[in-house]
Amino acid sequence: MSEHIHLTPLDRISVTDAAAWHQVVAASMAHDLPGVPPPGPGQIHAQLTKPTLDSHRLTWLATGADRVPVGVAGLRLFTSPGRDHLAELELHVDPAHRRQGTGSRLLSAVVAACRTEDRRSLIVEAPADSPGEAFCERWMFRLALALDHLILRFDEVDGDKVRRLGDAEHPGYRLTGWTGTVPDDLAAAFAAAKNAMNDMPVGDLDYGSVDWDADRVRAMAQVIADRGDTLLTIAAVHDDGTMAGYTEILLPQGAPPRAQQYDTAVVPAHRGHGLGLWLKAAMVQRLRAEHLGVVEVETDNAEDNVHMLAVNRELGFRSYRRTREFQLDLPTA
Structure with a gap:
């Protein structure tokens, strides 16, 4: 099914891009983190468009055959001495479009970017006992830290x-x-x-x-x-x-x-x-x-x-x- 998924690197984030991103994140969090308020549209737009400290971002939007947004990935690349080996991933797939290879396609693009940027460590957070945790284990991420909220x-x-x-x-x-x-x-x-x-x-x-x-x-x-x-x-x-x-x-x-x-x-x-x-x-x-x-x-x-x-x-x-x-x-x- 992944051949029907189209990945677009987002070099400049438009209002439409930010709205699509918010749509995916809100659906993902409602499914995986019920009771946790998702970021609002304004927060998402600011996250994607405003500068970060000692880092820069790469972003991808995955759409289906009908151009409906189905997944997103954001990669934060740290640039300060002592952390310029590190990249941090945020990845969401709309629950209605999971198990079609979208997450794997996004992760492949992220890993390729990490290699281009000479990163040795890619970190990501996932809710415990969630589809995200299972995805990380399947793709050979190792558990490095457990957090209590x-x-x-x-x-x-x-x-x-x-x-x-x-x-x-x-x-x-x-x-x-x-x-x-x-x-x-x-x-x-x-x-x-x-x-x-x-x-x-x-x-x-x-x-x-x-x-x-x-x-x-x-x-x-x-x-x-x-x-x-x-x-x-x-x-x-x-x-x-x-x-x-x-x-x-x-x-x-x-x-x-x-x-x-x-x-x-x-x-x-x-x-x-x-x-x-x-x-x-x-x-x-x-x-x-x-x-x-x-x-x-x-x-x-x-x-x-x-x-x-x-x-x-x-x-x-x-x-x-x-x-x-x-x-x-x-x-x-």
């Missing part, structure tokens, strides 16, 4: 406990927060704290490392703003001026009710003082006070990240689904 629903949270945790005093530390780009006087300290994420558990993923500096944290915030999303940050600053930790929340464009947790990190020298729980509780307080349309927060943790899972569960997060990160190791010349 958790939800904090504000109508179920213990408000008194959150206030107690968020208002707790931590001698030697103070909280500060901002929206969007970090203030100039905190940029260098924030970049140094960002580098603490390089020791987060990544299982067997060949994920490389990221070297953060003040310019890079500003550029990241700009990328998020350009695609129409809002980034909220709360940080713990030590009396000596160093940033001890931070937590970030992403509010997707269109003000959907579910916010997404971005990074939470505590610098190694400041761990063991309860700062992670303090930061996250303060962020929940901020969301409930300033963003009344948000009713829940989703986060994910590696299943072996015992400490952060304990922090999230103490705050009231509950597990609700699992995903798997797979990696395909590609031969290099």
Whole structure:
């Protein structure tokens, strides 16, 4: 059946292309991830057309004989030192058009592009026990990391406990927060704290490392703003001026009710003082006070990240689904 599938590389994304992409992704997620809100049309258009940080994208649209969109693939090619060996795949096939070779055709195009771009590692995320997981196993991707997704629903949270945790005093530390780009006087300290994420558990993923500096944290915030999303940050600053930790929340464009947790990190020298729980509780307080349309927060943790899972569960997060990160190791010349 795959001979009836037509693959088109999308060099310039039109409004029609973005609408077709959204159609496929929404159908795929409704089937494989019921209860998980799919990205809206505006989010998809921004994802496909706005610049990314230290990377570029290749995209393909698969259509049937009647030119109906049946599958999509997006390949993010990282370009920064330490990650320029890496590519990240997003692949969806409309459930009504599966088992006709569409996914395999898309993956073949992706692998060929990875070889052209001299990539040795291709990573992809799939819901646990899903058709995507079976597809990865069939094509010899190896399981590299297991993730537990958790939800904090504000109508179920213990408000008194959150206030107690968020208002707790931590001698030697103070909280500060901002929206969007970090203030100039905190940029260098924030970049140094960002580098603490390089020791987060990544299982067997060949994920490389990221070297953060003040310019890079500003550029990241700009990328998020350009695609129409809002980034909220709360940080713990030590009396000596160093940033001890931070937590970030992403509010997707269109003000959907579910916010997404971005990074939470505590610098190694400041761990063991309860700062992670303090930061996250303060962020929940901020969301409930300033963003009344948000009713829940989703986060994910590696299943072996015992400490952060304990922090999230103490705050009231509950597990609700699992995903798997797979990696395909590609031969290099």
